[in-house]
Structure formats: structure tokens, C-alpha cells
Amino acid sequence: MKKGSKYGTHRVISPEGALPQPAIKISNDTEIFDNEILIDVDYLNIDSASFTQLNEEAKGDLEKIQGKILAIVEEKGKMQNPLTGSGGMLIGNVEEIGADLKDKIDLNIGDKIATLVSLSLTPLKIDKILNINPEIDRVEIEGKAILFESGIYAKLPKDMEDTLALAALDVAGAPAQVKNLVKEGNTVLILGATGKSGLMCSYMAKKMVGERGLVIGQARNEQRADFLRSIGFCHRVIATNILDPIDVLNKTLEANDGNEVDISINCLSIPNTEMSCILPVKDGGIVYFFSMATSFTKAALGAEGVGKDVTMIIGNGYTEGHAQIALDVLRESESLRKIFEEKYTK
Amino acid sequence: MKKGSKYGTHRVISPEGALPQPAIKISNDTEIFDNEILIDVDYLNIDSASFTQLNEEAKGDLEKIQGKILAIVEEKGKMQNPLTGSGGMLIGNVEEIGADLKDKIDLNIGDKIATLVSLSLTPLKIDKILNINPEIDRVEIEGKAILFESGIYAKLPKDMEDTLALAALDVAGAPAQVKNLVKEGNTVLILGATGKSGLMCSYMAKKMVGERGLVIGQARNEQRADFLRSIGFCHRVIATNILDPIDVLNKTLEANDGNEVDISINCLSIPNTEMSCILPVKDGGIVYFFSMATSFTKAALGAEGVGKDVTMIIGNGYTEGHAQIALDVLRESESLRKIFEEKYTK
Numbered sequence: 001m002k003k004g005s006k007y008g009t010h011r012v013i014s015p016e017g018a019l020p021q022p023a024i025k026i027s028n029d030t031e032i033f034d035n036e037i038l039i040d041v042d043y044l045n046i047d048s049a050s051f052t053q054l055n056e057e058a059k060g061d062l063e064k065i066q067g068k069i070l071a072i073v074e075e076k077g078k079m080q081n082p083l084t085g086s087g088g089m090l091i092g093n094v095e096e097i098g099a100d101l102k103d104k105i106d107l108n109i110g111d112k113i114a115t116l117v118s119l120s121l122t123p124l125k126i127d128k129i130l131n132i133n134p135e136i137d138r139v140e141i142e143g144k145a146i147l148f149e150s151g152i153y154a155k156l157p158k159d160m161e162d163t164l165a166l167a168a169l170d171v172a173g174a175p176a177q178v179k180n181l182v183k184e185g186n187t188v189l190i191l192g193a194t195g196k197s198g199l200m201c202s203y204m205a206k207k208m209v210g211e212r213g214l215v216i217g218q219a220r221n222e223q224r225a226d227f228l229r230s231i232g233f234c235h236r237v238i239a240t241n242i243l244d245p246i247d248v249l250n251k252t253l254e255a256n257d258g259n260e261v262d263i264s265i266n267c268l269s270i271p272n273t274e275m276s277c278i279l280p281v282k283d284g285g286i287v288y289f290f291s292m293a294t295s296f297t298k299a300a301l302g303a304e305g306v307g308k309d310v311t312m313i314i315g316n317g318y319t320e321g322h323a324q325i326a327l328d329v330l331r332e333s334e335s336l337r338k339i340f341e342e343k344y345t346k
Numbered sequence: 347m348k349k350g351s352k353y354g355t356h357r358v359i360s361p362e363g364a365l366p367q368p369a370i371k372i373s374n375d376t377e378i379f380d381n382e383i384l385i386d387v388d389y390l391n392i393d394s395a396s397f398t399q400l401n402e403e404a405k406g407d408l409e410k411i412q413g414k415i416l417a418i419v420e421e422k423g424k425m426q427n428p429l430t431g432s433g434g435m436l437i438g439n440v441e442e443i444g445a446d447l448k449d450k451i452d453l454n455i456g457d458k459i460a461t462l463v464s465l466s467l468t469p470l471k472i473d474k475i476l477n478i479n480p481e482i483d484r485v486e487i488e489g490k491a492i493l494f495e496s497g498i499y500a501k502l503p504k505d506m507e508d509t510l511a512l513a514a515l516d517v518a519g520a521p522a523q524v525k526n527l528v529k530e531g532n533t534v535l536i537l538g539a540t541g542k543s544g545l546m547c548s549y550m551a552k553k554m555v556g557e558r559g560l561v562i563g564q565a566r567n568e569q570r571a572d573f574l575r576s577i578g579f580c581h582r583v584i585a586t587n588i589l590d591p592i593d594v595l596n597k598t599l600e601a602n603d604g605n606e607v608d609i610s611i612n613c614l615s616i617p618n619t620e621m622s623c624i625l626p627v628k629d630g631g632i633v634y635f636f637s638m639a640t641s642f643t644k645a646a647l648g649a650e651g652v653g654k655d656v657t658m659i660i661g662n663g664y665t666e667g668h669a670q671i672a673l674d675v676l677r678e679s680e681s682l683r684k685i686f687e688e689k690y691t692k
Contacts, residue, residue: 007625007652009592017590019621021651121651152653173650244363246355275365279353283666289642296635296642296660304519304663305367305467306353307498312660314642317650320629 003100004033008148011123013077020078020148021121028077028123028146035149037107038096043140044119045166047088050081051137066129069139073126080120087119088137089170090145091162101149114169115145116152116323136163154323160330164337167344168326171197173315174290175204175329176322178265181288181313182208187261189252189280191242192268193217193234194224196344197290201265202233203329203336216255218248231335242268245275252280266291274298275306283309290315349446350379354494357469359423366424366494367467374423374469374492381495383453384442390465390485391512393434396427397483412475415485419472426466433465434483435516436491437508447495460515461491462498462669482509500669506676510683513690514672517543519661520636521550521675522668524611527634527659528554533607535598535626537588538614539563539580540570542690543636547611548579549675549682562601564594577681588614591621598626612637620644621652629655636661 004010010033012018013025020026032038046054046069058064073079080087094111107113115122123146131140147153154172156165174197182188188205192198198217205215217234219225225239238251252261260282266273271293278299281287287310289299299312330337350356356379358364359371366372378384392400404410419425426433440457453459461468469492477486493499500518502511520543528534534551538544544563551561563580565571571585584597598607606628612619617639624633624645633656635645645658676683 005592007592017592019591019652021648117651117653118647150653152650245365246351246353246363289660292643292646294642296640296645297638299642299660300638300662301464302367304498305463306365307463307496307664308662309665310662312662314635314645314658314660316646316654316656316658318653319655 002033004035004148006035006149008121008123008150011077011146019121021118024076026077026123028073028125030125030144030146032096032098032146034098034100036098037094037101037147037151039090039092039113039115039145039147040095041090041092041124041141041143041145043138044079044090045088046079046137046139047081047084047086047119048137049084050086050088051134053081053084055134060134062132062134065132069129070126073124078119078122078124085120087122089166090115090119090122090124091156091166092145095144107155112156113153114156114166115147116154116169116172116318117147122146122151152318154327157327160327161345163345164330164341165327167196167340168200168330169323171200172322172326173317173319174267175200176319176325177288177290177315178204179208179325180319181286182263184208184210185212186263187214187216187256187259189216189218189261189264190234191218191248191264191266191273191277192270192291193237194219194228195267198267199233199336199339200326200329201267201290203333205265206233206235214256216252216261218242231339242270242273242276245279248276249279261285263288266294269293271295272298274302278303278308278310278312279306281308281310285310287312288315289313348379350381350494352381352495354467354469354496357423357492365467367464370422372423372469374419374471376471376490376492378442378444378492380444380446382444383440383447383493383497385436385438385459385461385491385493386441387436387438387470387487387489387491389487390425390436391434392425392483392485393427393430393432393465394483395430396432396434397480399427399430401480406480408478408480411478411480415475416472419470424465424468424470431466433468435512436461436465436468436470437502437512438491441490453501458502459499460502460512461493462500462515462518462664463493468492468497498664500673503673506673507691509691510676510687511673513542513686514546514676515669517546518668518672519663519665520613521546522665522671523634523636523661524550525554525671526665527632528609530554530556531558532609533560533562533602533605535562535564535607535610536580537564537594537610537612537619537623538637539583540565540574541613544613545579545682545685546672546675547613547636549679551611552579552581560602562598562607564588577685579682588616588619588622591625594622595625607631609634612640615639617641618644620648624649624654624656624658625652627654627656631656633658634661635659
């Protein structure tokens with residue numbers, strides 16, 4: 001066997017010098033390097049943007065979607081949609097662990113894991129597609145995948161359904177980052193508090209701020225606000241149009257006795273919400289963008305334009321222990337688990 | 347007189363509820379509100395992207411550029427290029443200070459200032475264009491502008507030329523943020539260390555890390571690397587193609603005795619440099635993006651893809667005291683001042 005790059009560049013076929021994600025073609029040879037893990041794949045959870053595109057192109061014809069997936073993986077060595085650039089994640093069992101990793105990681109042969117790095121950079125070989133479930137963007141296959149040394153994964157827990165665990169793992173970065181970021185006594189504004197990551201963040205923020213702190217949750221209308229009030233994850237709830245930053249500011253001030261907040265967290269997936277996230281924060285505070293719809297320049301120029309001395313952070317989907325933290329949140333909170341089961345496992 | 351919004355929304359004509367920057371039209375009425383400042387404008391420094399566009403559209407015809415500028419300001423009440431969306435800054439003398447601000451700010455009637463908020467949100471009325479200097483994107487005018495309560499500005503110093511001060515103020519956020527961010531003993535990688543903000547950041551980083559720290563500067567070729575070595579702002583210098591993240595990583599490791607760095611700072615204006623900035627940083631470290639060419643999603647997904655537990659920060663052009671810090675750097679460093687005079691004042 002042989003030692004590969006921590007980041008998987010040894011498998012890049014073209015272009016030379018690229019990392020596996022931007023690479024056009026990577027090797028899906030199932031003979032692993034000393035610092036790789038071979039996975040016997042059960043199914044792929046295709047990224048929603050990617051699946052929607054495939055489905056539209058095929059006009060809902062599952063045979064055609066199947067053919068397209070096989071063609072992409074055959075050509076690129078990975079399931080990266082050439083139009084959206086996105087991937088997804090996979091579930092499978094550990095089949096082989098490279099010699100260099102055996103004593104370093106907490107995995108054993110046969111463990112069932114979900115990969116938490118994107119399929120867009122994961123070497124994949126499909127022998128056969130068994131079934132496609134378009135309701136939940138899931139593709140059941142016979143095949144193998146490879147995880148690099150830098151690749152992150154989570155062992156699937158035995159005390160919950162795979163689908164529930166996946167729903168939590170999908171937004172695992174959010175509660176973990178909030179746990180790192182939010183301190184006792186902080187005032188925190190959560191934009192998009194009623195969504196999947198918003199609920200996770202609200203729950204964790206309330207836990208972190210303690211008795212002297214305050215968590216304000218934003219919902220887009222009174223109906224959603226009532227739902228948010230009913231579950232009690234936020235101390236106070238505001239209903240406001242997220243595209244009206246002055247209204248967001250005013251309602252936040254009202255909910256916080258006239259003061260700006262210490263931290264705002266953007267859990268939306270709506271463009272042009274940068275200023276709604278920046279304006280309510282005090283000088284010296286923190287603005288955390290989980291939203292993938294965030295525009296770097298709109299945030300940078302926006303804060304300068306209003307003279308806000310805030311630290312703006314790009315949400316990182318990975319932080320140490322994030323999978324465990326997300327799963328533990330579901331174990332801790334009966335009501336969050338119930339909401340997740342109802343809304344996100346179908 | 348009357349009290350306006352801190353952020354200038356009272357001057358927005360359309361669309362309703364917008365902030366002045368995204369607004370299509372704002373009022374440039376020269377009768378000021380109680381929390382505004384009226385400026386007698388000397389000249390506009392048009393943003394480079396905007397001026398290039400105007401110049402190309404007019405095929406270099408200064409009369410046509412003049413007509414276009416007048417038309418834009420007449421229509422929008424501000425000098426915001428409708429195609430690039432960008433503005434620039436202005437220089438002028440304080441003509442009037444609103445009653446509410448008089449005792450709160452360090453300005454007097456007649457002070458010469460540069461506005462540090464973008465022209466894209468600054469109410470402006472042009473009576474006459476006196477001259478256009480296309481070499482330095484400068485438009486000399488007779489006219490008035492208004493600064494909102496949240497608007498930031500700098501008094502122009504008497505010990506240096508306006509053009510030199512402007513060159514420093516243009517990147518004022520960079521050295522000030524480095525001063526906040528970098529601690530004694532840190533190892534710091536500066537990407538694009540030979541550019542305007544890169545030089546400022548290198549100088550400040552070396553000062554902050556002290557004797558036990560290390561500043562590594564990146565240059566795009568050996569010639570630029572030699573220049574960087576000759577001025578001594580970085581302890582070590584690497585020459586590498588910034589679009590080859592693995593090479594950037596390897597050369598950084600080499601320059602840092604095999605270790606990843608604590609902080610990387612991206613001072614480039616080149617797209618697709620996110621991974622070159624992320625890979626060399628240790629878990630728990632900081633990645634600071636000053637580059638306006640940064641892609642939010644490439645940074646977020648890229649860090650997750652390689653399992654990097656780093657804090658990624660969106661460069662904020664404003665932080666308290668930034669103008670003073672930038673001007674002081676030029677006063678402290680004879681060699682930096684000389685480089686700025688030669689390269690950026692023409």
C-alpha cells in the first residue's frame with residue numbers, strides 16, 4: 001500500500017494540481033491508500049439543488065435520472081452535478097481502513113457511517129442503482145466510496161432512525177458553532193429561527209446564554225412566530241419581513257429594551273439579508289452567517305457603509321465534535337426531536 | 347431643523363424602506379437634518395471599477411464622461427454607477443454641522459475631510475464639473491454632499507499630501523484589523539503581501555507578533571519576492587502561484603518549520619484563492635479575507651470539504667480608529683511611505 005495526500009490530491013486525474021472538489025476527474029480505484037477508508041455504500045443523499053436539476057432535466061423520469069447519475073460518476077469518478085457543482089452525502093458501512101489510520105480513528109470494520117464531506121469530492125464507484133426515492137432525494141446503490149484522511153464522518157447512532165440522524169447531521173455545524181460562539185449573558189438575535197438550522201441554533205443559544213442572557217428569534221409572519229413561541233426555544237420572538245432591515249432593527253431594539261444585540265446569527269437561505277443581520281448588532285459584536293445565500297461583498301461593503309465595527313464570520317459547516325453535538329441536541333430536547341421527526345424525515 | 351435616521355433612510359425616495367446604498371434614488375437636498383454634516387466638495391475619487399466602465403463606455407471622451415456623471419447624480423441623488431453599483435469617496439471641507447452632532451464629533455467648520463463611506467450611499471449635488479483627471483479617477487467639482495450620523499470620515503492630515511493620505515485611507519481597514527487580530531507570538535501568512543493592503547498588513551503583522559512570532563509573505567514570482575525581502579516587512583518570503591493551494595501549503599510549511607500557521611490574511615483581488623488561504627492554517631486558527639473577490643460559498647464549502655476547524659472572517663473596511671492607524675503607519679515607516687509615494691500617488 002502507499003501513503004496519499006491528506007486532502008486526496010493523489011487521486012486527482014485532471015486538472016493537475018487541483019484539489020478533489022474543483023477537479024474535473026478523480027480516480028475511484030477501490031484499492032485504497034494507507035490513509036484512506038473504503039466504504040461499502042448503501043445509499044446516496046443527493047444535494048437538493050442537484051437532485052432538483054436532475055429531476056427537471058429528466059422531466060421526472062427515474063430511468064433517465066438513473067442514467068444521468070451513472071454517466072456523471074463514470075465520467076468524473078464522483079457524484080458532482082456538473083451544472084450545480086454540488087454533491088450530497090452518503091451512508092454506508094466501513095469495509096476497509098488504511099494501515100496508517102487504524103490506530104488513529106474510532107472506527108471499526110462494519111461500522112455504519114454517514115460521510116460529512118460533500119459527494120462533490122468523494123471518490124465513488126457505482127456497480128448498480130437499486131432504487132431512487134425522489135421524495136427524499138435518495139439513491140440506493142451497490143457501490144464503493146473512499147474517504148480521505150481529512151474527510152469527516154459520523155457513526156450513525158443506534159437510538160434513532162437513520163433519516164432523523166441525517167436531518168440533524170445535515171446542519172450539524174450550526175449548533176456546534178453556536179456553542180463555541182455564544183457566551184453566558186449574551187443577547188442573541190437568530191434570523192430564520194423557525195427553520196431546520198434556526199431551531200437548532202435557538203435551542204443551543206438559549207442553553208448557552210443562561211439566565212442572564214436573552215435569545216430573540218425572528219420569524220417571517222405571525223403564524224410562524226406563534227409556532228416559535230409555543231416551543232419556547234427563544235425568550236422573545238419577533239415577526240418581520242427579513243428584507244426590511246430597518247424593521248428588523250426596530251423590532252429587535254424593542255425586544256431588547258432599546259439595545260443592540262451582542263450576536264446575530266443568519267440561518268436563512270434568502271439572498272439580500274446581510275443588512276438585516278448587521279444593523280441590529282452593537283459595535284464590537286459578532287455577525288455569524290450560516291446562510292449559503294450570503295454575498296461576501298454585500299456584507300463587507302454593507303458594514304462599512306453604515307460604519308459598523310462588527311466581526312463578520314463565514315459559517316463553517318465543520319467544527320470539532322459537531323456531529324455529536326447535533327445528535328445530542330435531539331436527545332436532550334423531546335420537542336425538537338418531535339419537530340424534526342415530523343418535518344424532516346417524512 | 348429635524349432629526350433624521352442614523353443610517354440616512356429619511357433621505358431615501360425609492361424604493362420605500364430601503365437603505366441609502368441599495369436605494370435607486372435619494373434626496374440630495376442641501377438643507378441638512380440635525381444629525382447630518384454638509385460638505386463643500388472639492389473632488390470625487392471615483393471607484394476604479396466604476397471609472398473604468400464610464401471611460402470605456404465613453405471611449406475615453408472626457409466630455410461624455412462628464413455628461414454621464416452629471417446624469418447619474420441628477421437621476422439618483424448620488425454618484426453610484428448603475429452598472430457596477432460602486433461609488434468611491436470624496437474630499438471636501440465641512441460647511442455645516444447639524445445641531446445634534448456639534449458636541450459629539452471632533453469636526454469644526456472648515457476642516458478638510460475625506461469621507462470613508464462609499465459615494466454609492468452619499469447624497470451629492472453637483473453644480474459644475476471643473477476637471478476630470480482620468481489617470482487617477484479624480485473628478486474636480488463644485489458641489490455639496492451630505493454625511494449621515496453613521497457616516498465615517500477622516501480629517502486630512504497636514505503632514506502629507508492629500509493623494510498620499512487617500513492612498514492609505516483607501517485600505518485603512520486592513521492594518522487596523524490586523525492590529526486587532528494578530529497577537530504576540532503568532533505565526534501569520536499574508537497572501538498578496540506586495541500589494542497596497544498587503545504591504546500595510548505585513549508591516550502591522552510584524553509589529554504585532556513581536557520577537558517570538560513569524561510573518562510569512564507570499565509573492566507571485568521571484569522578482570516580487572525579492573522586492574518583499576528587500577523591504578524587510580516579512581520575516582520570510584515565499585514565491586508561489588496563488589491558484590495552486592497545495593504549493594502554497596507546502597511552501598508555507600517549509601517556511602514555518604513544518605507547521606501550519608495561526609492566521610492567514612488574504613490581501614489579493616484574485617478569485618478562487620479561498621483554499622490557498624484555508625489550507626495552511628491550523629485547526630482553531632483564523633482565516634481573514636480582505637479580498638473582495640472572495641466567494642462566500644467557496645470558503646464555507648471549501649473549509650468543510652477539507653475538515654478544517656478554522657474561523658473565517660469577512661474583512662470589514664471599518665473598525666474604530668482605522669484612519670488614524672493607517673496614517674500612523676505611513677508616519678512610522680519611512681520605507682512604506684516612500685513605496686506609497688512612488689506607487690500610489692502618481
